[in-house]
Amino acid sequence: MLDGDEWIINGQKIWTTGGHHADHIFVLARTSPDEVKHKGITFLLVDMRQPGVEVRPIRMMSGESEFNEVFFTDARCPKGNVVGEVNGGWMVAMTLLGNERGAGAAINALSFRAELDKLTAMVKQRGLADDPHVRQRLTKAHTKVEVMRFLGYRALTAFLNGKKPGPDASIGKLFWSEYHKEVTELAVDVLGADALTPSGTPAQTYIRSDAVGSPNSSASWVDVFLNARAGTIYAGTSQVQRGIVGEQILGLPKEPRADAGPWRTIPGHG
Ligand SMILES: Cc1cc2nc3c(=O)[nH]c(=O)nc-3n(C[C@H](O)[C@H](O)[C@H](O)COP(=O)(O)OP(=O)(O)OC[C@H]3O[C@@H](n4cnc5c(N)ncnc54)[C@H](O)[C@@H]3O)c2cc1C
Structure with missing residues (x-):
């Protein structure tokens, strides 16, 4: 008011x-x-x-x-x-969200690569490199990090050509957040109870495994695992990203809306 x-x-x-x-x-x-x-x-x-x-x-x-x-x-x-x-705040919010979701796209693959290399080294140290299930999950993770690298190149190229992040930013957001849930599940499966081991001062916001084991950090792989769950919620949930990709990129029919059916008339919308 x-x-x-x-x-x-x-x-x-x-x-x-x-x-x-x-x-x-x-x-x-x-x-x-x-x-x-x-x-x-x-x-x-x-x-x-x-x-x-x-x-x-x-x-x-x-x-x-x-x-x-x-x-x-x-x-x-x-x-x-x-x-x-x-x-006119909605337009401002949509621009902001496009940037929030798109900004990381160009560099995400770097930190996820470092994290995966760390995990791969742990797998080898623990003598699990011959386990077919672990190998399969590591290979899948490697493929996804490579996909993120190429998504990053695409985002960077678009940015350099003056294109602002739009609905396509949802692809990267959906991809990295779902990937991070999977790979941290693998880490916790590989480490078992050792995944709980802390080491130092309070953990950072949106902990990634680069905090684990670094001097003065109390972050454990379980912290990273738990934070990865939040990644599919903050900056827009995975379900909402799928809706954006389906409707605004693929041009699929719009989802039925509880507030726009024939059972309720919205003023100004017939
Ligand atoms: C760790 C964390 C940090 C956050 N930080 C911030 C912050 O700093 N600032 C900020 O503003 N917000 C922040 N958020 C809020 C976050 O952006 C919202 O929680 C998120 O966008 C989901 O909105 P919601 O909680 O209202 O869930 P709702 O929109 O109520 O969704 C509930 C469920 O319904 C599903 N759903 C909703 N709409 C649709 C749809 N159209 N199609 C299909 N499924 C749907 C959702 O996927 C979800 O499963 C943060 C959240 C977390 C978890």
Whole structure:
């Protein structure tokens, strides 16, 4: 709601990674209640160091509390802190998400290659290199890291040609996050109880195995395994990425929508 020169914000936002460290937050706020769905939303930059903003940590299954719920009670934001157009926040959000999903594509293969090399070395050390099931899973992982390398080249080429990340960013996001679940399952299967072994100070956000065993790190392969589950949720779930690929890239018919069937009429949508 606009009050003179300020937006007044009431509501709650969940899963704000690093919110306990932040001094500002981007908020997608409904600014026009009469509009439907993606219309009538504005992208605001809000100061978090004010009385109307409360940050509550959420404890994750890995034991960390890296993300938070943020509550807004009559929080204030200057009228000028709008990113893009008033009621045009959805476009800003889609551009942002395309970049979030696409940005890693060019370099993902590098860290996943390093991780897989580490895992392959562990397999050899443990005398499991002759196990046909382990070999098969390692080979599959190797193939996927190579696919990511070529997806990365494609993303980089598109970027160098001035193309902005769009729906195709969902392919890379879907691919790396599903891959990371599989490969960390393999790591935990290979290591057994040793996968629990920690080694030092608190683990980092979105732990990858490069943290495991490095000096002053308490990250274990189980930490990496647990964090990999979250990878198929944050920045958009795998199901939503498949929907984007199907509808916006392959041009398949749209999924039936609970809010757009003949049983309910949306104002302005017939
Ligand atoms: C570790 C972590 C960090 C995060 N950090 C941030 C952050 O910093 N900032 C931020 O804004 N958010 C963050 N998130 C939130 C994250 O972006 C959302 O959790 C995610 O987009 C899913 O949205 P949701 O939780 O509302 O689930 P919902 O949309 O309610 O989905 C619930 C289930 O329904 C499925 N579903 C929903 N819609 C469809 C559809 N159209 N087709 C098929 N299936 C569907 C989903 O796949 C899922 O299985 C984070 C989440 C995690 C796990």
